[in-house]
Amino acid sequence: MLERNIFENISPLDHRYSPGGEDFDLYPEFLSEKARIKYLAKVEAALVRVLSRRGLCTEEVADEVEKAAGEIIAEEVYEKEKVTKHDIRALVNCIQERVSREARPFVHFTATSYDIVDTANSLRYKEVTREFVVPCLLKLEQELMELALREKDTVQIGRTHGQHADPVTFGFMVAGYVSRMGNRIESIEKTSGQLKGKLSGAVGAYNASSLFFADPEEFEREFLTELGLEAAAHSTQIVEPEYLTDYIHSLVSCLGVLANFSDDMRHLQRTEIDEVSEYFTADQVGSSTMPHKRNPINYENVKSMWKEFMPRMITVYQDQISEHQRDLTNSASGRFVPEIIAGLLSVVNRLSKVCSRIRVNHANLEKNFNQSKEMIVAEPLYILLASYGHPDAHEKVRQLTLIAEKEGRVLRELINEDQELKPYLEQFNEKQRELLHNPEEYTGIAARKTEDIVSYWKKKLNLN
């Protein structure tokens, strides 16, 4: 029963949307139940190590426990839990059975279960973030940076409300996501770095440890330093929940940025727009019945994963509330936290692959731009007219666009014919007059800003 075909699993994370994609397997290391127990055992070992430093037990005892802890496997803990009905006591018993009579008393000494559980989870989330989440995000960030720079001068019609607006460049659009992702990567780094541990005992007042140490907080610090963590400013049976809440918020809001990017890419692949394409293999099928279809399935997947994982923030907010020195109603829900990390990783790795092979269709970008070329003139015209003193420039130009639309005429011609505008137009300088004829130059500082954003984040995130 313990060995199982992955397709007998319920969760898509366990058979389909692997956080590591096809390339590697994160499960045993960080996000699986096996990993959870490995970290718990590691934390138990660290506790005895510090006890030995403090002289409560010998170094041999600490070595013995460390060795035993390193050998524990999930199966035996679960087997033991059937008797104790208590997971951490089961783990402690498993370790104790593997060590000498002398060492046994020091396993879990002065600790309550959640000293171990909260510390182990903070450590685990911190490490998976450092080892995988951030590196994977940086890889994607680099793909986006390259794309942004490559297309920094490619004119793209800007779209607000789905309507053609002023032009930008394709690279500038991508740079927006470079910026937002950079910001979220920093947020993830920061909040993961602030995840805390504890060794303050059953109700947080160091009741047990103060029997042995004059400064039990110092003892807690030593223990956590051993693991590379800091202590929560205050704890009850559990660490103050806001550290984890902030961390998950940073993950969920990062997923939101990726969902926005994917939505944009989906829409840019619409048949009528067709400005980008996902890479499509020769054997790939778009539809089981429409052989000609080429669907943006990867971007759709990202949006869909966001819909699945974003609402889980509600669970995290609910878990901020724990009665008195704690109730256990965050226990089951807390075990689902690794799924959120896995969901984000799955999405990031997918996007990395897709973005590295994205095709930008320059011909269509130009075609789409040209569709509104004539109308784009409306904005600079209105502003220039205003700058030369026209008191109602916006309304004047709006009226002309209505006429252009109604009579199917080109706005530029109407402008030139208009007697009222003449005195203002004559004041336009050369460059300004030119702009009315070459609206593709009306992209502001899109290219320069693209470069600036990429440079800024390259430096800030230590990328080359």
Place this chain on the structure above:
Amino acid sequence: MLERNIFENISPLDHRYSPGGEDFDLYPEFLSEKARIKYLAKVEAALVRVLSRRGLCTEEVADEVEKAAGEIIAEEVYEKEKVTKHDIRALVNCIQERVSREARPFVHFTATSYDIVDTANSLRYKEVTREFVVPCLLKLEQELMELALREKDTVQIGRTHGQHADPVTFGFMVAGYVSRMGNRIESIEKTSGQLKGKLSGAVGAYNASSLFFADPEEFEREFLTELGLEAAAHSTQIVEPEYLTDYIHSLVSCLGVLANFSDDMRHLQRTEIDEVSEYFTADQVGSSTMPHKRNPINYENVKSMWKEFMPRMITVYQDQISEHQRDLTNSASGRFVPEIIAGLLSVVNRLSKVCSRIRVNHANLEKNFNQSKEMIVAEPLYILLASYGHPDAHEKVRQLTLIAEKEGRVLRELINEDQELKPYLEQFNEKQRELLHNPEEYTGIAARKTEDIVSYWKKKLNLN
């Protein structure tokens, strides 16, 4: 890689909170990926069966396809999907490879992927509901009914705002959950029965099937009848999402009722209240550090699972929105729907076991009631005074309770001493006067109502 230790899984549903508990294993049948593919293949077979009835292919072809479909396993479909990048086309190819050249064209004939996917999921959810969800809920409902009847006369102090209020009976309290659960069971039965299938093709207009059938809706009906389903009133590439939305709402709101019950039971186990106990085995450990603890871990688990799964309704509401004839942004999220069913089953099976062994502590019920016995008189006194014409009965009694509290006196004595009340009290009949001395009789129709509710739902749900 395909065989894996369950502890290498990420989702707690795949290693810890099995929907079937320890007793049985639902995975291969309904909720796993294996089950998903089994149902998809079944639906593909049903399609060819109906084609043969309509004379488009021979019965032998239908037999061949049915046999092939029955043999398909998840692994081969996933292997094939690596090439096609399309899961249903992969399945279709797998089936086609197992059948004769003659049969091949009829596999998936006129269908689009989601004719198969939506139909298979509706069928799967409907069947798991009928086979497991409802029976498990009925088992729990029966446990509650027995408990309600057993304790229908056991006086319990009612609590509003956590404050002692008027008395009820323990059974009456439980009957409230019998009623609410009965109502949700009916809702689950109804909404699962309304899950629909479709065979209207890629955009819902029966484009392909109308090439062969004058009445393609009749063809769709035959196909769905073969599977015990009905057709959606309208479909695009997908079935109208509201059927599924209603079904998940019924599950999620049922989970809410169970969470409320568990919250009540948790609080009734508080040390100061101690009116019920979870069964505790002799070897069970309450705390890894406090050997004397007896925690309400099962009820805490239920509340926690509700916090995990309730917010997923947001995903379902978001999946109501699909652009035009559909986008695929409900595809990944839709694959997580079985988790909600699994979560509910896990909780229901846990509660069934716990409720069958619940201990009601009669001595503490009495002790708690006695704590407020004297104050309870306040309500009937006020109402009886009012009924005999006292114009400000509520305020009068409220003042007396303040005095009783302040002076540490018994309310009843103050009443008897009060000259203003005398003329009213003299009008009280024997029974009314008695009530003031025996507030434990002030339970209204609690016992009778308990019986009525249990009888009503026994009949309505066909239980004995």
Place this chain on the structure above:
Amino acid sequence: MLERNIFENISPLDHRYSPGGEDFDLYPEFLSEKARIKYLAKVEAALVRVLSRRGLCTEEVADEVEKAAGEIIAEEVYEKEKVTKHDIRALVNCIQERVSREARPFVHFTATSYDIVDTANSLRYKEVTREFVVPCLLKLEQELMELALREKDTVQIGRTHGQHADPVTFGFMVAGYVSRMGNRIESIEKTSGQLKGKLSGAVGAYNASSLFFADPEEFEREFLTELGLEAAAHSTQIVEPEYLTDYIHSLVSCLGVLANFSDDMRHLQRTEIDEVSEYFTADQVGSSTMPHKRNPINYENVKSMWKEFMPRMITVYQDQISEHQRDLTNSASGRFVPEIIAGLLSVVNRLSKVCSRIRVNHANLEKNFNQSKEMIVAEPLYILLASYGHPDAHEKVRQLTLIAEKEGRVLRELINEDQELKPYLEQFNEKQRELLHNPEEYTGIAARKTEDIVSYWKKKLNLN
């Protein structure tokens, strides 16, 4: 302070998104605080009316109380609440002060606050649903029906994944929303009709009323019948929350249908697609800086309101949980329920107006269809080839579409040139061969189905 400029309000519902739009004002009637208090007073009056029928007080008393209740205004209740710190006691005191000494005792007789509150809210939500929500939805439904019928034959390219797929008709697309809205209207009617009242007292056991009535449930029934309601199957201090939960679910899921419709309409207004237009007045401004813009602001508003109100279902699910005979943690949140109704009404009235003036741009529909005309042939071709025995029709056609795309050729020509296909094509009958040349006929039964759906719902919803 009580009279205030509406722009000093915080909630957009109170200054901008009026549920009644510009046309009428629902506030004083159903959704405001004033309405809340009016309904509470009405329920108090109904209670005394039934008491008089039962002979506990005279008819004159009931008349007196009814008159007094009808005169109560919100201000005085709030003024009184400053003293009592209890809203219902404040109301009761206000009524009592307006009636004779004889009548006073019978105001609120045997009732607890939530007998009044839950009953009044159920009544209020039921009535606003019957008087406004359903009629407004029916008005919108009729607009959609007319649009569907008007455009039932207008060919529109179907879109899945944002990619051109098989054709539908514009009317058929709209008919999908007619169907989904019809379904939600029925759900709203049903769930609002099931909202319940109660008169079972402070803890639900009829403690007080059973002092006076042998069958207090019969007394409750009389009281609720007076108001056109039924009693909850079980109540504590409050009505079982699932009735309200189901009702709000029906509202929220209806909003989801409208959001989906609006998303579709938004995208169909994209500059590159431009198949529909919102009505635009001559003076309307699209952008403060781009005078030529015409934005789909109404559909964007609907989507945005859905984002605001859909998540409130989480509040409703949380309010399913109330400790023991109830805690008050649903009191503040419950007061926000009218906002959800107001949000839906605001959206429905907006859409009604917009849909009545929607412009369908036939030329662009045709232009967009023509863009994919040649590729559409792929699906019927593959299916027809399969029907004539081609063993790998899907793959064959997929290959041809790749060639067509790569070489910029027309698929139809490639088909005709292909030697392998020849023997199959020769078996095609006249109609089938024609279809390959006229893919605009490949709309299945779109038109007929549109008619059927409209007819079905016209009858079911009693519309003409």
Place this chain on the structure above:
Amino acid sequence: MLERNIFENISPLDHRYSPGGEDFDLYPEFLSEKARIKYLAKVEAALVRVLSRRGLCTEEVADEVEKAAGEIIAEEVYEKEKVTKHDIRALVNCIQERVSREARPFVHFTATSYDIVDTANSLRYKEVTREFVVPCLLKLEQELMELALREKDTVQIGRTHGQHADPVTFGFMVAGYVSRMGNRIESIEKTSGQLKGKLSGAVGAYNASSLFFADPEEFEREFLTELGLEAAAHSTQIVEPEYLTDYIHSLVSCLGVLANFSDDMRHLQRTEIDEVSEYFTADQVGSSTMPHKRNPINYENVKSMWKEFMPRMITVYQDQISEHQRDLTNSASGRFVPEIIAGLLSVVNRLSKVCSRIRVNHANLEKNFNQSKEMIVAEPLYILLASYGHPDAHEKVRQLTLIAEKEGRVLRELINEDQELKPYLEQFNEKQRELLHNPEEYTGIAARKTEDIVSYWKKKLNLN
């Protein structure tokens, strides 16, 4: 119609749960629609001021516009919007009508609507946070600090899972909330300080402003500095949404801390526990039918408001997604953001008042502690036994507690009688032996830690 009785409003924030409580009125300043428009006008004025500094217009023009902007009232903007159907254009027109022909062109010059809207909202939220949210939170924080210090030595039985666990002190428990609130106050200060503005035009590329300025970003900086803001690192038509998302997360997670505190206080007021009381006025009514009730209505209100406002984070996460250079689907939902601020303020002001008058019932704290006094010994006994080398101390003590419970005996006596334990007990030193007789001393460093936490946050938050 514009002047309205507040009870004709729908939202409870507009008639009942005023953010300012009864003491003051925030509406006109920051959170109302009036405030919104005031800020928009202020931002328009700042733009012209910077234009004048740059020499594009005279200082007189800037003065004129500033004066006009200061006079604009909401009514006239709404009146104008009926024509333009565009709120910002309406505002601009209103300003233009009040200024000279010469000044008109410079109103809104080079700006797009959301340059104004996003900048004004960031400014408004930043200022209301600085002026009200943080000060109100600090006031509450101080109330909690005083309470913590006052009760730092008051022994309270710790509760985990609702079960008596090790003792803490009442002050230590409160200190936990001092710590969590301090942390959230810092988070709110930080995230509000990071709210950004923009002046990058319709699609974020400074298209319009670069017509006039070589370094349009410098121009943007000047404009925002005028208002005390910084520019977003990148913007489209709108500011990157993550700044606002982080800010609302800080508010919502702060509300979670307050809800947890309120839940604890609610439960500590349970009749059976009764360790604290809300202040109750002499005239206050607890129940409309049970005159003796004293309900924790304020803490219940806080929990309820959390249930109402916490889920709105889902709206904020959804608003992270805006298509291309933006769609408008965050417009309506964005207008509800002030409600979240108002909800938090309402709760904080309520808690401040309640906490300043909270009553701690020392007698009941002692009574409750004594209930478990004897069992508490179990933990220190087990740990001390372990420290003296007992190999199975936890199991040994667990067995003794079972016997104590079963036989109704005192754990301490069983310990003394136990022969196996004798050799270990003899090693206990004086202090350790004493602890077994005085478990009320088993509070670890609760008192000291309370002082430390209060000192830390006093300093960090600049409180005295």
